[in-house]
Structures are given as C-alpha cells and as structure tokens.
Amino acid sequence: MDKLSYLNESSGAWHTYLKQIDRVAPYLEHLKEYIDTLKRPKRALIVDVPIVMDDGSIRHFEGFRVQHNLSRGPGKGGIRYHPDVDLNEVMALSAWMTIKSAVLNLPFGGAKGGVRVDPSTLSARELERLTRRYTSEIGHIIGPQKDIPAPDVGTNQHVMGWIMDTYSSSQGYTVTGVVTGKPVHLGGSLGRIKATGRGVYICGVEAAKRVGLELKGSKVAIQGYGNVGSEAAFLFYDAQAMVVAVQDHTGTIYNREGIDISKLNEYVQQFGGVCGFENTENIANEEFWDVDADILIPAALEGQITAHRANRIKASIILEGANGPTYPEADDILIERGKTIVPDVICNAGGVTVSYFEWVQDISSFFWSEAEINHKLDDLMVKAMDEVWNTATKNHCTLRTAAYILACERILTARKERGIFPG
Known part of the structure; x- marks a missing residue:
C-alpha cells in the first residue's frame, strides 16, 4: 500500500492516534480489512488567510480544515485558534472526533479546523476579519449536511456567530445549523458552554x-x-x-x-x-x-x-x-500501576453531544429547556459509559481500547455497508 508522508509522522498527536488504532485492530475480526479507512483523512484543506490589520498592513495566516471520516454522517468538530496549530494536530483532532461521535452513537463523522494564530494579539476587529476570511476559504466544504464546526481552544460563541453570518451571506439566507456553540439568540443551545x-x-x-x-x-x-x-x-x-x-x-x-x-x-x-x-x-x-x-x-x-x-x-x-x-x-x-483512565473519546464527549442537540434543534426550529438538555446529556453519557465498561470487561482490555472497539465497529460497519464507489 502506498504511504503518504504526512500520515507517517514519528511523533505528535497523529502518531498517538495511529498507535491507538493499531491497538484496537486485533479486536475487529472481519472488519479489520477496512481499518486503513481510519488511518488517513478523507479530505485535508490548507488555506491562506490574508487580512488587513488595524494599522493598514497585510498579514497572512495559515488555516486548516480536515474531514477525517464521513461514513456515519456530516463532519463534526471544532475550530482552534492557537500559535501551535499544524496539520498533524488538526488531523489527529479530527480523527478523535470520528471516534468520539461513534462512541456516543451520534450520526456524525469527524472533522476539525484551525488557524495558526495567537488570538490574544489581535484586536476584536482583526479577529472578526480573520474569522470571516477563514470561513470564506473553507466555505465550500462546510454546511449543515457536510461539516459543522464548533468552538475549540481560542474560539468562542462570538466566533461561531461570525462564521454563521459569513456562510449565510454566501447562501443568501440564514443557515443556523452550519455551526454549533453559537449564541443562544442565533440558534445556539442552552447548556452548550457547560x-x-x-x-x-x-x-x-x-x-x-x-x-x-x-x-x-x-x-x-x-x-x-x-x-x-x-x-x-x-x-x-x-x-x-x-x-x-x-x-x-x-x-x-x-x-x-x-x-x-x-x-x-x-x-x-x-x-x-x-x-x-x-x-x-x-x-x-x-x-x-x-x-x-x-x-x-x-x-x-x-x-x-x-x-x-x-x-x-x-x-x-x-x-x-x-x-x-x-x-x-x-x-x-x-x-x-492500576489506574483507571476514562479516555477522552468518551470523557469529553459532552460537548459534541449537546452540539448534536443544537444541530437537531436548528433543523427543527424547536428548542428545548436547559433541564431537558441536561437530562438527555446525562442519559447518553451514562449509557455510553455502561457500553464502554461492559466492552472492556468482556474483552479484558482498557477503557480506551473498549471505546475504540465500539467506535471502530460502528464506523467500519458503515464503511462496509456503504461500499466503495466505483466498485
């Protein structure tokens, strides 16, 4: 099989993810033949983001959007503004979103984005310009049925509002479901921030x-x-x-x-x-x-x-x-040493779960109370923990491996049943 150089980093977050996938392979039985699907992203976009600074100068920033796997639904994942953002990191984060969505059995694939920038060095106007230009550069691959961004490190609900407005302007009508984690009065969900x-x-x-x-x-x-x-x-x-x-x-x-x-x-x-x-x-x-x-x-x-x-x-x-x-x-x-590790792909999945609730509410234009959202979140998290714990007990493995078993079975079954086009 051909190797892609950027997929074979010997260190970093992507390397960590690949090791985690290799560890789950022995548990996948007949689905193992599809495992390479999870070892390479479906789509990786690198964009130049030029903006006019407040002093009139022009600066260029590098932006990314990676869609790791879309077998179970549209991509889902945050946008990170941080000076250390690079392709290796964004690929890994998108892959973990694929696993996370599948562990919670949400109808999403995994995606992630980022811009290499220290947002604290930008004024509010510069940050808005950066966000709107970045959105315009990735706009052709995002959308409520394609790929739905959300906040991450260095971004917040206000950034999501700018993304929603920029994307909506290009469509000619308001598209609330293009992002989650946005302000409540723009179609955001109660309970999302927490x-x-x-x-x-x-x-x-x-x-x-x-x-x-x-x-x-x-x-x-x-x-x-x-x-x-x-x-x-x-x-x-x-x-x-x-x-x-x-x-x-x-x-x-x-x-x-x-x-x-x-x-x-x-x-x-x-x-x-x-x-x-x-x-x-x-x-x-x-x-x-x-x-x-x-x-x-x-x-x-x-x-x-x-x-x-x-x-x-x-x-x-x-x-x-x-x-x-x-x-x-x-x-x-x-x-x-006998420690119990509750892995990230389930432990921090509350955010993507309520993002799913927000996406559903936007599509239906019917919104729930915070008490309803918390109740639904609690139920899904407890159910997922039960499934992961029982899988670990059954297979005599760690909770991380158990979570990956559940997720990979769901993702690769979808890949198998969809087939490969053209055949």
Missing part, C-alpha cells in the same frame, strides 16, 4: 461508582481552567469533593484542605487566571503531577501525561477532559 465539563463530571461519577471511590471528600486535581475545567471543578465541588489543585496558563495553586471553587470562579472572571487566589499556595507547574489526589483531570492541551509524569501520578482515576492528553507509553504505565 456541556463538556458536565460530561467529564458524569464520567467521573460513573467511574467512581465502579471502582468503589466515595466522591464526597475525595481529592481532585485539575489541569486547565477554561470552560471544561471550571465546570467540572464546580460540579465536583458541589458534590462535596475537594478540589485541591488547579493549574492554568498563569500557574498552579494548591490547598490540601480544598479550594473554594465558587470564589475561585469569581476571581478568575476578575483577574483572568487562578494564580494568586486567596488561601492557596502557589506551586511549580511540574509539581502539579505530584499532588496527592484521587481524581486527576487533564483538561488543557494534548500530550500532557508523559511516561515520566505517569510514574508520578497518585490519582486512581484519570478523567481526560482534553483531547489526547496521554501518550501511549504513559497509558501503559498508568494501567500497569
């Missing part, structure tokens, strides 16, 4: 039940304090767990007796980060991995749990709030 963090919490509750960990009084450490980390922190705090350590871009804070999350959220709103919060100790970022905790939630970027850090982690449950936070070799070490 959905990923809520999903992490639900998975934590289910995992704790199964390993016999009492949630009340348990100690939680969280890396990353954006929408995901802060909502998960609040829900664990509300359940009377003790959040003892939090790390974000400003530093790491620690209190062995627990941090007041309600007050911390107010502090972060005011000062933009956790560092310096009252009644906490500032510790070195690397010391975060040595914190005495029962539950660890990596909710920042991919590639955070290395083999070295895996040997130091004390938590018995790891809830992957971020995409791809654990390297395969670190995975092995943690499993050997």
